[in-house]
Amino acid sequence: MMLTALGLMSGTSLDGVDVALIETDGKQVKSFGPSGYRPYTNAERNLLRQALTEAVHLSHRDARPGILAEAERAVTLAHAEAVAAFTAQNHITPEEIDIVGFHGQTVLHRPERKLTVQIGDALALAKAIHIPVMYDFRAADVAAGGQGAPFVPVYHRALTQSLEREGPTVVVNIGGVSNITYIDGTDTLIACDTGPGNALLDDYMFRVMSQPFDCDGRFAAQGRADEAWIARALELPFFALPPPKSLDRNDFAALKLGDVAPADGAATLTAFTAYAITRVAPLLPKVPKSWIVAGGGARNLTMLRMLRQRVAPATVEAADALGWSPDAIEAQAFGFLAVRGMKGLPLSYPATTGVPIPMTGGVIARP
Template identity: 35%
Template sequence: MPETAAERYVGLMSGTSLDGIDGVIVEFDGDRFAALVGQLHHPYPAPLRRRLLEISIDQPAIMLREFTALDVAIGQAFADAAVALLDHCRVDPSTIKAIGSHGQTMFHDGAAGQTLQMGDASRIVAATGIATVADFRRLDVALGGQGAPLVPAFHHALFSHATEARCALNLGGIANITVLPAGGNDAVIGFDTGPANGLMDEWTQRCTGQPYDEGGVFAARGIPDEALLAALLADPYFALPAPKSTGRDYFRLGWALQRYPALLQLKPEDVQASLAQLTVRSIVTAVRAAQTETARLIVCGGGARNVHLLEQLAEALPEVAIDTSAACGLAPDVIEATAFAWLAMRRLRGLPGNLPSVTGARRAVPLGSVLLGA
């Protein structure tokens, strides 16, 4: 490989929406993001996605044989995603320094010190020959942290160097914010605010048979039900102080039905409108409580395509300018995959990947286990 100032990394990420694997090839100049070389979304095979959704949401008991088979299947899907990405971008694998693979979160309870990301990273090494960094969360958890969210460290590196106070908002299956004070100082906090796409997707699938509410059209047809909203917002999670993290196994449709059994008597579009408002109000409360002087909200994640949701956020935060991360030079749907390429780069350089002010860990450390190329 010829000597160049920049090094290339691959980032692979599948979030709590479980729609598939986002892959990116990026360049870093030193430890700073330099360029996006290419990207590709690799959907999960439909039967695998259905089973992963069932397990991550319902948390059933499964046999050890199925557990190991799923680990292999997820790992192979990530390996296939890496190969397809390299082929799509016509990039020689020998030019890639390493791959950062988040794997698929199947269970997360940060407060209890338990987190599980599946996907045998050895499959990626076998398919590509490229050194792979995986298992990013458990060292932070072992050090007393929540193990999540991890992307705020990358948000800080990418977005914080501004004179205005900002928040980065990730709209995945779960919503999380990164609070970025003016001037790029290190007083960064970040936490999961509550449900986002995951809960809305569940209701959309149940009512329409579609996997998600494209553009928020379904929600836009309805009127939020204030009694339902009050019952959901009374959940103790929303009042917990940071650091905190959560998952789809908590904020699921069963949770909403338990808190408000009359939900099924409402019009389906009114329920969807209420779930969208739940996301909006929990985010707005968190932003205002964490940083009253926030001037700009930078939105990333798949939910950045939900036009209705962004309109509702703008209406609820009239004093805040709201942009997607594209306005800062990186598209919303590649932020998380790029973050795990960045974390892999920092692991190989021996640089910290976590922010103890975000996760609650006792100290900052490089994150991830390294599998050498073969």
């Protein structure tokens, strides 16, 4: 049975709330509905940055000391506003939506401690928008010994099955962290985080240029990447680990560029992200024939160019060239996952998160 699901995603880039409507039975996507976006204000973004700093000390996933309680209220309100604006703009009533998939804002991801923390009050959100809300997608996976990420692979598989591509395809999602899904036919689904996404570059642009990100990769295009620095960074043990593996947004924050020209710094961090993505290729069963790039990084033309150079003769395409909406994919995915969760279908697998058996997940909050 097809259900109408509204997915909400606030990623590690801390840019805002993505909203997307899909019609799905949890296995196939019947249709894409409209999508929307509610940016975080500068004050909200600063609050979330403080929350990320404070969350490092958390030992219990339900604790909200100090600034984290304030940040949770802000996240919940931002999501409620995002849904209200989206439904009003698209003339959709709450009764027309069967389920909302609410990821929340990740502030800490430490699967080795069986700890993953997403802030956002699902019950308060359900009451505000008058629609059932499924949330807490990652907890069951992490509690069972999985990495708790990445969680979008089952949706990537549903999307790529409609393309009928020859040979293995990799879908790359470049958010704050980068992750890949390797799809080869209907059987093989492998996924992992690959390294930094936009987080290092965005933080650098904010610190050095007072800009939230490098628009289209134009700034990095003016610089020269420090290949020796990248080679040293890629010697970190994480990059040699086989999938599945996952990261926290700040796992590479300790890497320092030193005294370099700003454009060279941006070029180096852009190349580091691209090279880290391609480093996963030798760890996969077969060499991928095509790479499809989604997430915020799909708009970074310099990053796409660097990826193409590294994986040739394989093809590299931005997701929007295939009719996908790169900005909405993660939000769509959490709508898809909400329907899978309702039906008791697996959200994660041994080869995507390292969980011992295929795991379902999610909890429903009713208005």
